[in-house]
Amino acid sequence: MINRRLRVVILNYNKANMTKECVRHVLAQNYDGQLDVVVVDNHSTETVFNKLKQLLPAKVKIVRAERNLGYAAGNNLGARLELLPLSEYIMVLNNDVILIDEDTCEKLVRALENDSFRVACSPLVDTVGTGIPQMLRFRLGGFQTFLPFLSRQAGGFEDFHV
Numbered sequence: 038m039i040n041r042r043l044r045v046v047i048l049n050y051n052k053a054n055m056t057k058e059c060v061r062h063v064l065a066q067n068y069d070g071q072l073d074v075v076v077v078d079n080h081s082t083e084t085v086f087n088k089l090k091q092l093l094p095a096k097v098k099i100v101r102a103e104r105n106l107g108y109a110a111g112n113n114l115g116a117r118l119e120l121l122p123l124s125e126y127i128m129v130l131n132n133d134v135i136l137i138d139e140d141t142c143e144k145l146v147r148a149l150e151n152d153s154f155r156v157a158c159s160p161l162v163d164t165v166g167t168g169i170p171q172m173l174r175f176r177l178g179g180f181q182t183f184l185p186f187l188s189r190q191a192g193g194f195e196d197f198h199v
Contacts, residue, residue: 041070043142044124046115047132048108050079053089056132060097063130068142073098073124075115080105 045063049056056076063074076093078086078101086101093099098121102114112129126146130136138144141160148158 040123040125041068041146042073042122042124043068043070043126043128043146044073044075044116044118044121045128045130045142046112047074047076047130048079048111048115049076049081049089049132050105051081051085052132053081053085053092056089057092059130059132059134060093062136063142064094064097065139066136066142067139068146070146071122071124072142073121075100075118075121077102077111077115079107079111 047056047059047063060074060076063072066072074097076089076097076099078089078099080102081089090099098118100114100118102111105111106114116127116129126149128142128145136142138160145158145160149155
């Protein structure tokens with residue numbers, strides 16, 4: 038069996054209760070492999086950081102950045118953490134994400150295992166309040182854009198559905 042160790046990195050900044058709910062749903066995943074959860078506190082206030090430590094289970098590794106590193110560097114801190122065993126897979130998860138489907142992690146890892154050309158994957162996201170389900174919503178050059186996730190394929194790109 039290949040290494041199916043998955044590290045889920047969740048970035049927190051002054052949102053202890055929100056992060057707790059995100060972690061709760063990650064820990065409820067049906068995943069056929071080792072699952073490590075790392076919460077990177079991106080230099081929240083001391084009060085929020087202490088609350089976060091009280092709210093999260095002991096099996097969740099909490100790392101506090103010495104300063105606010107921003108989004109990318111904060112996630113990299115968790116992804117590169119050497120205090121945990123090396124993981125074959127890394128999931129970066131915003132702390133406002135709730136994984137409703139308890140098989141999300143399994144499905145995403147399986148998608149990577151089943152396609153040697155795929156190096157990253159993501160479920161399509163149902164953005165709350167847009168009325169447009171299963172699309173990623175973001176602003177690009179002043180225009181509001183709705184795009185499905187694209188995965189790299191040998192002949193081009195295809196939509197990935199979970």
